[in-house]
Amino acid sequence: MEREAMFIRDNRFELLSRKTLKHDIVAGITVGIVAIPLGMAFAIASGVKPEYGIYTTIIAGLLVALLGGSRFQIAGPTGAFIPILLGIVLQYGYEDLLIAGFMAGVFLLIMSFLKIGDLIHFVPRAVTVGFTAGIAVIIFAGQIANFLGLEGVEQQEFFHLDMMEIFRNIGTVNGFSILTAVIGLAVILVLTRFAPKVPAFLVALLIPTLIAYFFFPGQVATIGTAYSGIPQKLPEFAFPHITFPKIVELWQPALIIAALGAIESLLSAVVADGMAGGSQTKSNRELFGQGIANMTVPLFGGIPATGAIARTATNIRSGAISPMSGVVQSVFVLLVLLLFAPFASHVPLASMAPILMFVAWNMSGIRPFVQIAEMRSGDSVVLWATFLLTVFVNLTVGVEVGFLLAVLMFLRKMSGKLxxxxxxxxxxxxxxxxxxxxxxxxxxxxxxxxxxxxxxxxxxxxxxxxxxxxxxxxxxxxxxxxxxxxxxxxxxxxxxxxxxxxxxxxxxxxxxxxxxxxxxxxxxxxxxxxxxxx
Structure with missing residues (x-):
């Protein structure tokens, strides 16, 4: 009865009124402006078409706002998922990514009913800092080719192979791409420093796009030339072809997606609670909302989603009062898709590179990484093992080994407590x-x-x-x-x-x-x- 009430009773909308609705509308539109370039960039970096990131932003954002446990959470594709999603696409293909995403949603639902959300605080900090830094390195390095405008570079499953691809094709550097990327990077740095309320990522797409279109057309790769543009229509419904062999094959990456999604969404909710000064997230209900969202998104071709810390923080800073801001964000992105999708064809890939590089730099957590590394303790071993395995093998192995080492270190400490x-x-x-x-x-x-x-x-x-x-x-x-x-x-x-x-x-x-x-x-x-x- 108590569990049933957890999903029926919803007081997150209690502050919604005609007076407060305008604040949610302004916040939702602001977040939507930030979410559009990130959705496309994260999708491309994950090895899929940019529109799939837009679909994810719309659907996941709406469902988590309606069914989640946080008053301010904004869900969508995030940088943390890029290495694991790219690995699945390269190893299994896009269709299997949809199956893994759907299974991850099922795992999240199970976690919510088992009240796993209450255990999120037991994840070792050295593990989270280690894999987050590893993800940041992978994202940053993965954009070097687009920043330089290299041709003939094929995405590889492993980091060192990607670096070899870049060095192998370094002779194809495109000066126009570098100029485009540098302009975008300068826009981001200037606006985030001197005009933090301006949507830096959107402006960093628009200015380089206009410059490339008018001053050197056809000289840089764009979304249109690489992906044939973005369809100006709603996503089509299609249920993934799930078979028992596929479940056996994909359960491990699906579980990693679910675990990573749970960790990031609940961390994002904790940050939101702190910024909002007293708002209290229902962690298991949040996992429920994330589970429903991740089961639904693949039915429309979208990629796995989770709570996005940066967009959630933007939502709060923009004056959001209730989850209605998340609903407005989804509606706004949908309208932009239907009205302006053709214009996205002109966006240079080089203009997306600095956006992802900036995201990677911000998520790298250099300060906590250095602090733990300098401790030269068991936590340092866990940190370096998780980081290096995440970068040079994959996120799954990095998290598993890091967590195992953390447990062994804990047992070693506890063995001396008797x-x-x-x-x-x-x-x-x-x-x-x-x-x-x-x-x-x-x-x-x-x-x-x-x-x-x-x-x-x-x-x-x-x-x-x-x-x-x-x-x-x-x-x-x-x-x-x-x-x-x-x-x-x-x-x-x-x-x-x-x-x-x-x-x-x-x-x-x-x-x-x-x-x-x-x-x-x-x-x-x-x-x-x-x-x-x-």
Missing amino acids: NLKAKPANEDDYLYGNVEPGLTFTAVNVDGPLFFGTIQTFEREMEKLLDKKPDALILRLRGLTVLDAGGVAAMSEMLDKADRTGIRILLQNLPLEKRTLLRKSGLIEKIGERNIVK
Whole structure:
């Protein structure tokens, strides 16, 4: 009933009124102006046609605004997805990208019902900083060819092969492309520094496009020459041809898309909450909205989407009051598509290169990267492993290995947290344990976690104590913080050895939840109720 209410009750629109609607309209149009060039650029960088980025902006933006958990979230294609989407397109093809995107939406729905959104804060920072920096390098390097106007460059699956392609075709440098890109870059740098309220990316497309069109027409590659322009119509509905072999083949990249989408959308929502001063995102509902959006977008040829931090921040700064601004953004982009799509044919690819390079620079997180790298600790190892594998292999391997290393580092830290302190038992121990005075009786304080990462320490120390062959041994468990199946098994083995040598084992101050676990495992019955003391 509670879960059902999570998706039915929606107070995100409670501040919407006739007075506030104008603020949402202004914010939505402003974000739409920013989203159009980014949508096309991210799609091209992902190896698909630019209109697919526009379709994603329209559909994902609308559905997340209506069904998500944030008041201000703006969804659409993002730079973080570029390496994984490009890898899928190169390895499997565009049709399989649609299937992977649909499956990612299903995974996001499952995450929402399992309330995975509450666990987002457990993703190690070294992993997120590492793969984000790796993605930034890939995006930046991927635009060098368009910046220089190189010809004959084919996109490769691996970073080093892309670099070899660039060096192999370096002789085809186009001076007009460089001029176009430099003008675009100068526009971005000037406007973001001195006129931050002006939509820098849109202006950085318009000015170089006009210059190229009037002063050196036909000298640089454009959206028209590379992709035959952008259709001036709504996307067509088509359900991807999903088969069981395809599901088996694509489940891993789909899961990575879902995980990355969940992380980025929830991080974006956290940023939005902070900027809005008190707005509270419902994280699992946000995953629900993202799941529905990513299941719907592929049906119209779009690419995976997530919450976009920069566009969400722009939405808030532009005065958004409710999710209606996200709805307005989608409607505005749709109208631009229907009215002005033919003009996009004249946009030079070189003018998109500085936009993506600027995005890559901003998302690189150089400061936190350097801070973690200089720590020269386990986090530094995780950071470099994630970063290098993301760049030179792929994002999937980088995240998996980085997360595994982070877990191993955590287990190594935790293994030293178990503290076992032995000393002679006191009079109360003899009294409560009903142990005859005169018998050798040792007490052990067990402080910290007893789980699979610390059982080796526990077994080693218990063996030393049992080898001394006391008549009785009492474990004081008040400080026991964690107990898992591995810890229960270690205690069971200790009881077996003690039983063989005639040593009585007692447990004192056993926490209630740990007592329940030991009872279910049969250990209480094995040790005997009389040996569980206060």
